[in-house]
Amino acid sequence: MNEKKPPHLIDRTEEADVPPGNIYRHGISDADWYDWRWQLAHSLSKPSDFKGAIEFLPEELQALQSPGMFKIGVTPYFASLIDPHDPNCPIRRQVIPNIAEKQVSLDEMADSLGEESHSPVPGLIHRYPDRVLMLINSQCAGYCRFCTRSRLVGDPHHQFTNKDYQQQIDYIAANPSVRDVLLSGGDPLILPQHVLESILKRIREIPHVEVIRIGTRVPVYLPMRIDPDLVQMLSRYHPLWMNIHFNHPKEITPDVKRALTMLADAGIPLGSQTVLLAGINDCPQTMKKLFHQLVMSRVRPYYLYQCDQVPGSSHFRTSVSTGIEIIESLRGHTSGFAIPTFVIDAPEGGGKVPIFPQYLISNSDKTAVVRNYEGLITAYHQPAGYASHDPLTCPACLSAAEDSQEGVSALLSGHKRAILPEQWSSSHQRSVPLPDSLQPKRKVPAALKPLQQNPDRSDPAEISRKPNKKNDRS
Numbered sequence: 263m264n265e266k267k268p269p270h271l272i273d274r275t276e277e278a279d280v281p282p283g284n285i286y287r288h289g290i291s292d293a294d295w296y297d298w299r300w301q302l303a304h305s306l307s308k309p310s311d312f313k314g315a316i317e318f319l320p321e322e323l324q325a326l327q328s329p330g331m332f333k334i335g336v337t338p339y340f341a342s343l344i345d346p347h348d349p350n351c352p353i354r355r356q357v358i359p360n361i362a363e364k365q366v367s368l369d370e371m372a373d374s375l376g377e378e379s380h381s382p383v384p385g386l387i388h389r390y391p392d393r394v395l396m397l398i399n400s401q402c403a404g405y406c407r408f409c410t411r412s413r414l415v416g417d418p419h420h421q422f423t424n425k426d427y428q429q430q431i432d433y434i435a436a437n438p439s440v441r442d443v444l445l446s447g448g449d450p451l452i453l454p455q456h457v458l459e460s461i462l463k464r465i466r467e468i469p470h471v472e473v474i475r476i477g478t479r480v481p482v483y484l485p486m487r488i489d490p491d492l493v494q495m496l497s498r499y500h501p502l503w504m505n506i507h508f509n510h511p512k513e514i515t516p517d518v519k520r521a522l523t524m525l526a527d528a529g530i531p532l533g534s535q536t537v538l539l540a541g542i543n544d545c546p547q548t549m550k551k552l553f554h555q556l557v558m559s560r561v562r563p564y565y566l567y568q569c570d571q572v573p574g575s576s577h578f579r580t581s582v583s584t585g586i587e588i589i590e591s592l593r594g595h596t597s598g599f600a601i602p603t604f605v606i607d608a609p610e611g612g613g614k615v616p617i618f619p620q621y622l623i624s625n626s627d628k629t630a631v632v633r634n635y636e637g638l639i640t641a642y643h644q645p646a647g648y649a650s651h652d653p654l655t656c657p658a659c660l661s662a663a664e665d666s667q668e669g670v671s672a673l674l675s676g677h678k679r680a681i682l683p684e685q686w687s688s689s690h691q692r693s694v695p696l697p698d699s700l701q702p703k704r705k706v707p708a709a710l711k712p713l714q715q716n717p718d719r720s721d722p723a724e725i726s727r728k729p730n731k732k733n734d735r736s
């Protein structure tokens with residue numbers, strides 16, 4: 263162990279939650295341990311790989327020996343964080359399979375987010391109007407037992423090719439509405455560096471792409487992958503943001519802090535994504551500790567996800583009220599920027615739906631009654647003379663309107679009269695005019711008349727407006 267460490271590595275004698283006597287490092291040189299390729303090549307997946315380190319529970323052993331499980335893989339580094347004496351260790355439960363994964367309930371779906379139906383070319387998901395998700399790798403540094411994309415992640419037969427990347431990039435280039443591209447997978451950061459750079463370079467050459475994001479768990483499973491060469495390469499493609507998947511304070515070791523420091527020093531804005539997991543992090547104090555440690559490492563807690571309804575995830579899922587309770591325990595009790603947004607990623611491709619505790623008790627034209635985190639109830643008096651902004655006359659609103667996905671904001675702005683469930687029209691065609699309650703309430707200014715009521719429209723909910731060239735989809 264006297265070999266010289268690579269210069270970018272910090273001293274591991276710093277305090278850490280790593281159990282003493284790390285058996286995985288016995289006989290391993292520092293040079294190997296801190297080599298990310300060595301870590302990946304020695305990924306642990308069979309009971310014998312953990313020999314002498316963990317005594318498995320029967321339900322774990324059964325899962326490790328059972329065919330057809332979601333891919334099993336743990337880096338020796340991440341395995342070294344497992345407390346061998348704690349069967350409920352939060353690190354262990356995230357990566358060691360349990361036979362409970364074989365129990366699939368009726369509400370669980372392989373493609374729980376409806377990604378396939380939003381995929382115009384292989385691996386590219388276009389769910390929202392102005393941003394796309396590019397799946398560019400099916401492999402990860404470690405495999406989370408609750409993975410949302412377990413339908414394709416870890417499958418050696420499901421690899422993305424250069425042809426796939428080019429098709430994805432061509433799609434983005436042909437769609438000027440796309441200003442934000444998220445690279446994910448699998449994990450983009452374990453692709454060969456030249457492959458990742460070639461993808462980044464081609465995306466950056468598209469003039470209408472403003473921001474590139476990378477979604478990754480590499481800094482957690484494989485912090486040694488974050489080296490000066492990688493960071494320097496990434497910083498050539500700014501503005502480049504990174505969202506890192508963290509679930510528990512035990513994951514934030516000195517090695518992880520070093521990796522985060524390098525990324526933040528390179529000007530990469532860092533955010534975290536956390537999955538709410540039963541028995542792992544469904545405790546307000548655990549979450550608070552995690553978020554505090556993240557902000558100390560310059561990572562902004564971004565999303566707290568309700569665990570998706572993926573097959574075999576029942577033993578990981580909590581009630582939604584648990585998430586609300588956690589947010590309630592944070593708001594007012596810690597810095598606002600240490601509190602993520604709690605979301606349900608809605609099934610059927612519904613997208614992220616934010617869920618909040620209720621702070622607005624009542625709201626009239628004159629007064630909003632609110633309560634604070636302590637239970638104090640107060641009144642905010644609204645200004646009497648406020649002339650509301652009018653999106654029907656505001657040039658910025660008229661030119662920036664989206665073409666189809668405005669949702670409730672379209673009702674508020676007066677661009678739509680209603681949002682109709684599928685088949686609403688056909689099941690209500692009884693020659694009855696639209697009820698008064700669904701008629702537009704405001705008078706349309708004369709100057710805008712040509713942009714309004716379009717008799718050619720068959721959808722009674724639609725009100726036409728000036729076409730928006732920028733957002734036209736081809």
Ligand code: SF4
Nearest residue numbers: 402405406409448479
């Ligand atoms: S790192 Fe992400 S993509 Fe990979 S297994 Fe975990 S959740 Fe799935």
